[in-house]
Amino acid sequence: xxxxxxxxxxxxxxxxxxxxxxxxxxxxxxxxxxxxxxxVLRNQKSCxxxxxxxxxxxxxxxxxTIDKDNxxxxxxxxxxxxxxxxxxxxxxxxxILTITYIGNGCNYIPHVHEALLNGEEKGIGKNRVPYYIExxxxxxxxxxxxxxxxxxxxxxxxxxxxDLPQNLILKLTTPCRIKKxxxxxxxxxxxxxxxxxxxxxxxxxxxxxxxxILENPINHQFPKATIIRERWxxxxxxxxxQQDLLKLGGxxxxxxxxxxxxxxxxxxxxxxxxxxxxxNISFGLGRVEIEEVFL
Numbered sequence: 001x002x003x004x005x006x007x008x009x010x011x012x013x014x015x016x017x018x019x020x021x022x023x024x025x026x027x028x029x030x031x032x033x034x035x036x037x038x039x040v041l042r043n044q045k046s047c048x049x050x051x052x053x054x055x056x057x058x059x060x061x062x063x064x065t066i067d068k069d070n071x072x073x074x075x076x077x078x079x080x081x082x083x084x085x086x087x088x089x090x091x092x093x094x095x096i097l098t099i100t101y102i103g104n105g106c107n108y109i110p111h112v113h114e115a116l117l118n119g120e121e122k123g124i125g126k127n128r129v130p131y132y133i134e135x136x137x138x139x140x141x142x143x144x145x146x147x148x149x150x151x152x153x154x155x156x157x158x159x160x161x162x163d164l165p166q167n168l169i170l171k172l173t174t175p176c177r178i179k180k181x182x183x184x185x186x187x188x189x190x191x192x193x194x195x196x197x198x199x200x201x202x203x204x205x206x207x208x209x210x211x212x213i214l215e216n217p218i219n220h221q222f223p224k225a226t227i228i229r230e231r232w233x234x235x236x237x238x239x240x241x242q243q244d245l246l247k248l249g250g251x252x253x254x255x256x257x258x259x260x261x262x263x264x265x266x267x268x269x270x271x272x273x274x275x276x277x278x279x280n281i282s283f284g285l286g287r288v289e290i291e292e293v294f295l
Contacts, residue, residue: 001209003159006143008097008116015092016125020236021282023174024089024192025124026116028098029087030177033115034058061108064207080107080200081206081282082277083112086174092135094134106154111146114149115131138200157274158267165292167258170272174287175233177249177279178229186232188251190225193288197268197277204275207277221262228254248280 018025038058044050046063053059064081082105086098097116101109113271116133127268135142138153176188178196185192194217201214237246260266269290276288 001116001205002103002106002154003157004101004109004153004155005138005274006099006109006153007137008099009090009137010095010097010131012093012095012124012129012131013132014127017125017127018131021284022089022095022238023085024085024235026235027085027283028110029119029124030115031062033056033118034062037114037118038111042109044283047201052257055183057108057111059112061105071079080203082108082204084281084284084286086284099219100206102275106150109143110152132179154238156261157271159270162266162270164260164266164269165260165290166260167293168256169228169271169291169293170255170257171289171291172252172287173231173289174276174285175235175252176277176286176288177248177250179279184250186251187227188253188255189227190255190257191222193255193272193277194222194265194268194273197210197275198273200275200277200281201268201271215264217262217264217268220264223260223262224258226256230257234284235285248283248285250278258295282292 009158027135036056038056040056047053047059048054048063050056050059054064061082064079074088082102084100084102086100088096088098090096099112101112114134120132122128137143143153145212157259161230170190170193172188176193178185178188180192180216198214198217205214230251232249233252234247234249237248260269272288273290275281276284276286277288280286
């Protein structure tokens with residue numbers, strides 16, 4: 001699976017008053033401006049009804065429509081998006097917006113960049129503070145988003161160079177929303193994480209990758225895993241469609257994993273750290289970080 005991780009260093013002209021999580025806000029900024037620069041048939045009720053939805057940058061990248069008679073998720077007309085958004089505050093007037101572009105979602109890097117540029121003057125946050133992109137980096141190197149330089153930022157999962165500690169803590173740093181039996185679970189164990197990321201990677205590979213058959217981890221050697229601490233938290237999200245303030249809740253916490261030897265399990269742990277895990281990932285939910293444990 002091809003992917004690219006770009007970090008946008010954002011500077012603000014004043015202190016931003018955030019009325020919801022910054023990753024939610026930037027998702028809205030990108031969506032609004034991407035629609036503005038992409039949509040040529042604005043009288044359509046939705047992207048699902050538009051006959052241009054297979055060639056439109058907004059529909060393909062942001063809405064991600066799919067025919068209901070598909071073989072990936074039968075009966076559904078929307079599927080996982082080809083991007084993940086995360087945000088890290090630097091100080092009161094700066095932050096790092098990280099966007100992971102997945103598979104052929106990498107084709108829309110210039111479109112997203114243009115959408116972010118279009119939102120600069122209108123501003124962001126409750127008090128509409130103008131912002132600007134100071135620089136864009138990949139692997140701590142500043143990048144120039146021109147055709148000749150684009151190939152330098154692409155990577156592949158699974159990676160042959162991913163260095164995974166034998167003993168570690170998986171840190172669920174943003175709400176992880178996983179359903180089991182049709183209900184969101186309030187406790188997430190290691191096996192459930194692996195099962196969820198496997199399903200996610202199957203969808204991403206089918207939709208945006210090379211359609212390769214992924215190895216099912218269920219019959220592999222699972223390491224010892226212990227939940228150290230977990231709790232449920234809610235994030236507020238304003239839905240412009242429903243005209244209402246909604247809650248996107250999930251589990252955060254730490255899971256200690258020891259004696260990781262199986263290569264397939266290692267690959268799926270790596271996938272969690274790149275592509276997040278669970279539902280509503282495009283909002284920045286389901287983020288997983290690794291902390292090495294020295295026994």
